[in-house]
Amino acid sequence: MPRLRHRRAALFATLMAVALGALMASACAGVFETALRLDAPPVRLAGADAVVAPPEHATLAAGEGRPAQEVALVERGHLPTGTLEAVRAVPGVARAELIPDLGVIAVTTSDPAPLKAAVARAGDGAAGGGAAGGGAAGGDGVAAASRPGASLAGVTVLIGDARGRAEAVGVAGSRIKLVLLSSIFGGLALIVMAILLASIVGLAVEQRQRELALLRTIGATPKQVRTVVVRATMRPAYLAALAGAAVGPLFARALFARIQDGGVVPEVLVLRQGPQEIVVGALAALLITRAAAALAARKAARASLSATLGEAETLPGTIAPVRLALAALLTAGAVSCGAVTLFMSPANAAATGGGTALAGALACALVAPRLIERLAGRLRPKRFSGQLAVLNVRARAHRNAALVTPVILVASIALANVYQQTTQANALTSARDRDVTSGAAVTTSAGWIEQPVDRSHRIDPWTLLGADPQALKARAKHGSLQDLTGNTVALPQGLDSRVGDTIGMVLGDGAHVRLKVVAILDGSSRNRSIILPAALLRAHTAGPARPDPPEVDVWITFAVVGVIVAYAALSLINSLVAALTGRRRELALLHLAGATTRQIRRMLEAEALIVGGIGAVVGTAVAIAGLIPLAVATAGSPLPSGPVWVFVAVLATIAALVLLPTLVVTRTTLRIQKVTDVEMA
Numbered sequence: 001m002p003r004l005r006h007r008r009a010a011l012f013a014t015l016m017a018v019a020l021g022a023l024m025a026s027a028c029a030g031v032f033e034t035a036l037r038l039d040a041p042p043v044r045l046a047g048a049d050a051v052v053a054p055p056e057h058a059t060l061a062a063g064e065g066r067p068a069q070e071v072a073l074v075e076r077g078h079l080p081t082g083t084l085e086a087v088r089a090v091p092g093v094a095r096a097e098l099i100p101d102l103g104v105i106a107v108t109t110s111d112p113a114p115l116k117a118a119v120a121r122a123g124d125g126a127a128g129g130g131a132a133g134g135g136a137a138g139g140d141g142v143a144a145a146s147r148p149g150a151s152l153a154g155v156t157v158l159i160g161d162a163r164g165r166a167e168a169v170g171v172a173g174s175r176i177k178l179v180l181l182s183s184i185f186g187g188l189a190l191i192v193m194a195i196l197l198a199s200i201v202g203l204a205v206e207q208r209q210r211e212l213a214l215l216r217t218i219g220a221t222p223k224q225v226r227t228v229v230v231r232a233t234m235r236p237a238y239l240a241a242l243a244g245a246a247v248g249p250l251f252a253r254a255l256f257a258r259i260q261d262g263g264v265v266p267e268v269l270v271l272r273q274g275p276q277e278i279v280v281g282a283l284a285a286l287l288i289t290r291a292a293a294a295l296a297a298r299k300a301a302r303a304s305l306s307a308t309l310g311e312a313e314t315l316p317g318t319i320a321p322v323r324l325a326l327a328a329l330l331t332a333g334a335v336s337c338g339a340v341t342l343f344m345s346p347a348n349a350a351a352t353g354g355g356t357a358l359a360g361a362l363a364c365a366l367v368a369p370r371l372i373e374r375l376a377g378r379l380r381p382k383r384f385s386g387q388l389a390v391l392n393v394r395a396r397a398h399r400n401a402a403l404v405t406p407v408i409l410v411a412s413i414a415l416a417n418v419y420q421q422t423t424q425a426n427a428l429t430s431a432r433d434r435d436v437t438s439g440a441a442v443t444t445s446a447g448w449i450e451q452p453v454d455r456s457h458r459i460d461p462w463t464l465l466g467a468d469p470q471a472l473k474a475r476a477k478h479g480s481l482q483d484l485t486g487n488t489v490a491l492p493q494g495l496d497s498r499v500g501d502t503i504g505m506v507l508g509d510g511a512h513v514r515l516k517v518v519a520i521l522d523g524s525s526r527n528r529s530i531i532l533p534a535a536l537l538r539a540h541t542a543g544p545a546r547p548d549p550p551e552v553d554v555w556i557t558f559a560v561v562g563v564i565v566a567y568a569a570l571s572l573i574n575s576l577v578a579a580l581t582g583r584r585r586e587l588a589l590l591h592l593a594g595a596t597t598r599q600i601r602r603m604l605e606a607e608a609l610i611v612g613g614i615g616a617v618v619g620t621a622v623a624i625a626g627l628i629p630l631a632v633a634t635a636g637s638p639l640p641s642g643p644v645w646v647f648v649a650v651l652a653t654i655a656a657l658v659l660l661p662t663l664v665v666t667r668t669t670l671r672i673q674k675v676t677d678v679e680m681a
Helices: 008-037 083-088 113-126 160-167 174-207 209-217 222-261 275-301 305-309 321-342 349-366 368-377 384-395 397-435 534-538 552-581 584-592 597-635 644-671 673-680
Strands: 050-053 057-060 069-072 093-099 104-109 156-158 443-451 462-466 476-479 488-491 502-506 512-521 530-532
Touching: 008 174, 008 222, 008 275, 008 552, 050 113, 050 160, 057 443, 083 093, 083 104, 083 113, 104 113, 113 156, 156 160, 174 209, 174 222, 174 275, 174 349, 174 397, 174 552, 209 222, 209 275, 222 275, 321 349, 321 597, 349 368, 349 397, 349 597, 368 384, 368 397, 368 597, 384 397, 384 597, 397 552, 397 597, 397 644, 443 534, 462 534, 488 502, 512 530, 530 534, 552 644, 584 597, 597 644
Parallel strands: 462 530, 488 512
Antiparallel strands: 050 104, 050 156, 057 069, 093 104, 443 462, 443 502, 476 512, 488 530, 502 512
16 A cells, blocks of 8 residues: 555645644643743832732622632732731831832842731631631722731732732733633644544545555455554654644744733733643644544455455445434534523623534534535536536545535634624623713723622623713613712612612622612613712722723634634645545546546536535534524524624635635646546556
């Protein structure tokens, strides 16, 4: 059997798939390590040996069977009154200076251990009767020092590379963002790699079925054939995995820089990565390659003597029972995710909505040969080249599955994720427009309801709007928005509170406040904000008034979609080139049978459009199936919203991806047609 290196198109496709998978796995491992360490080397505070800063977390009190929950603050906290004097009184502190704009204390000391011990003792003493969470207590956000050492309760002592965390807001909250980004990004990249690599290796085995059958005929055992296929795939994969993983840190730097430029994490954070990320990326890619090669080798080992008499194709639409069972399982998972999404809150709907489209796309990839045979059979072209193209696509359904699968992934992942974000963004904008007068300056922040226990936003915070009554368009179903002054609040419907009740809230800076409910907002509670008096929220917000709430998750989604779609697109091009170059003998036979060069070119172009069209239709259907439950949960309508040009752009991209390689390879192949004809003769 010819080695894989003798089939350059298949070799290149395999190398690119493995290298890109290793690259993205290595890069995501570096981002994940950064999330675990959260190193922020100081700039302004570099001269301080230690920094005393407000807490980066607050604790929501336990209640109604729910345990206490720690949440990351989104605003700069406040040091308790008397903290500076308490720090200066700690033994070993040579100097302590308050940095007013940062709200922290820069400490000069030869040994920060006594300071950390004093803070720990103060925290232990405050555990019984201090403010929950160690944050600033009371409506004005300032805690009174009522006993010795109480001023140090709840504060944080930062040393080393952690000192820079005091120079920016949101460092603690960056951990969950980076963990989610690296996990989702890396996991999705490896899933896409596994699917595409299985298709590429499977296509290569299909093209070598004749040689594999000859090996079986001359006495090779199934185990020997499997070993040949696995070794031929793995040997070049070792080099590709190492090369891709070695480039991963460079890609991680570029990705992390874009994350910071997009405002997802503070600029004080630094990317931390080492040689272990390269090892992780290479091993992950090699394990997936080994699994894909083993699956393809099982089919190769079943090659029989009848295959040596011709290049007979497996019956169109035939699917192995194992693939059917896996597809059924994934379909059940997609339906379950969609059903759960219908009952999720708008803030959490995306957590399960994305799984619906992904599970559906994987299920369709497993039964791609049957989809190709059924959908292509419904086409009735009038031209001879089109009719021949339909027959070829149906007869080669198993080989064309390697081409349809990337198209399904491109269409489903791109459309589902982009329209998921646009649907959510439009729903938020619509809810905002119902509440706030256009052009009004409002203060935007985030916070949590502590008492009574809020089950819908236990970790993810509510959006808080600080506005005066005259800046509001919202109407009150109960109570009056004109009473929104002082320590009061207006709540959306659906919460376990009524007008006149007093609720406990934790604001973005960690302040625990008690607020009187003066109004329940009229209309749907989807995507609504909690409205506070402008003066109250402004006192607990570090930044100026903002006209729009931050939407950093949108940038994360677009970045992930862009890279994954580019990966799938490159794999599609490689698979398409490998498939076309492997058909030179077939095209030569057509030419000898009397087909003109123009007819062959039109046939191949029609085949490419049919393959791309089937993948686009299936991918769009999968995306819509995942978007409908999310749209219902987010906007109350089964119709997702977003610009039409996104759909048109995805279709145009798919058409370009299948047509351009076809045109280039066809021209190259037909140039040597005469030589091939002579060889065939």
